[in-house]
Amino acid sequence: MDWSAAEAALVATRAVHFAATAITVGDVMFRTVIVAPVVRSEKAAAVSFEAPTLWVAWLGLGFAVISGAIWLVLQAASMSGMPLDEAMSADVLSTVINETQFGHVTTLRAGLAICLAACLTYDRTxxxxxxxxxxxxxxxxxxxxxxxxxxxxxEAGYLHLAADTLHLAASAAWIGGLASLILFMAAARRNKVISLAHDVVRRFSIMGMVSVATLLLTGFINAAILVGSVHALVVTDYGRLLLLKLVLFALMLVLALVNRVVLTPRLVPAGRGALRWLTRNSAVELALGLAIxxxxxxxxxxxPAIHLVN
Incomplete structure (x- = not known):
């Protein structure tokens, strides 16, 4: 796995873009389907929570847009074979945007980012x-x-796309939602509304279980298409990196299980102590998710490994 400076920059940009997208989307999902029904009757708690998490969505979206623009430029340099400064010309960029699938997807996602920004602006409706x-x-x-x-x-392409779209959505719901969950638990501790935190954590846990089931199923489909065999999983750089991802995923599952089975039932009797442990565990869980x-x-x-092994 020897990368040039350009390839390393592309990897870093993609990683930032995936993380920013996940945190933005996870925050929107968390506030809409997890928190809103719980705090509907608790205006003070709602206000203390809404402000910081809305900033998370805005910051995440900003990083996603900036990293997406950098990704486009780096991809243009890679596709054209030109140095970065030459690839930033209007002719090269317009060719990539108008004549490649990557460019079309980037344009679509830019439009979705604008729509999302407009919705965040009027978020209270x-x-x-x-x-x-x-x-x-x-x-x-x-x-x-x-x-x-x-x-x-x-036909494998249609299956692969369906699996990957679900995989990405489930990843955002779980990994991205953790950042907002941590902020909510901090606000709940400050405002001493442990019962609300219990309800929110329980609802997030249910969403997490759905996300995990989706990730396992779609991950298996993706691995079957991109890896193909246990041998390819072991002998290729792609396969070994995927194994590392699975190890980190397993560690996230262990932490999520501890949160669900051990700490969440203790929230009401133990109060802020259990909430503090939940916050710490969730922070570690988020760090593992960002590493993934x-x-x-x-x-x-x-x-893909399947292309490298006969």
Whole structure:
């Protein structure tokens, strides 16, 4: 796995873009389907929570847009074979945007980012919040067309795209939602509304279980298409990196299980102590999730294992 400076920059940019997208989408999903029904009757708690998490969505979207623009320029340099400064010309960029699938996807995602920004601006209205939810889901799922799934041919390509869109949405719901969950638990501790935190954590846990089931199923499909065999998983750089991703995923599952089975039932009797442990565990869980997204940034630039093993 020897990368040039340009390839390393592309990997780093992809990793930042995936992480920013996940945090933005996860925040929108968390606020819409997890928190809103719980804090509907608790205006003070709602206000103390809404401000910091809305900033998370804005910051995440900003990083996603900036990293997306850098990704476009780096991809233009890679596709044209030109130095970076020459690839930034209007002619090269317009060719990439108008005549390649990557360019079309980038244009679509730019439009979705604008829609999401408009919905975040008017976030307090129900129509804007649910419009933002739909735009956020599409913003995450559309990444599938910029990776290996977008270039898989035939009927396997349709299956691969379907699996990857679900995989990306589930990743955003779980990994991205953790950042907002941590902020909510901090606000709940400050405002001493432990019962609200219990309800939110329980609802997030249910969404997490759905996300895990989706990730396991779609991950198996993606691995079958891109790796193909246990041998390829072991002997290729792509396969070994995927194994590392699976190890980090397993560690996230262990932490999530501890949170669900041990700490969440203790929230009401133990109060702030259990909430503090939940916050710490969730922070570690988020760090592992961001490491997984960094690996995803690497995998997308590598040849799939199935192409390297006979």
């Amino acid at each position: 129900a129509i804007a919040r649910w419009g933002g939810f739909a735009a956020a889901l599409a913003f995450a799922a559309s990444l599938a067309w910029s990776g290996h799934a977008g270039s898989t041919a035939g 997204l960094a690996i995803v940034g690497m995998l997308g630039t590598m040849h």
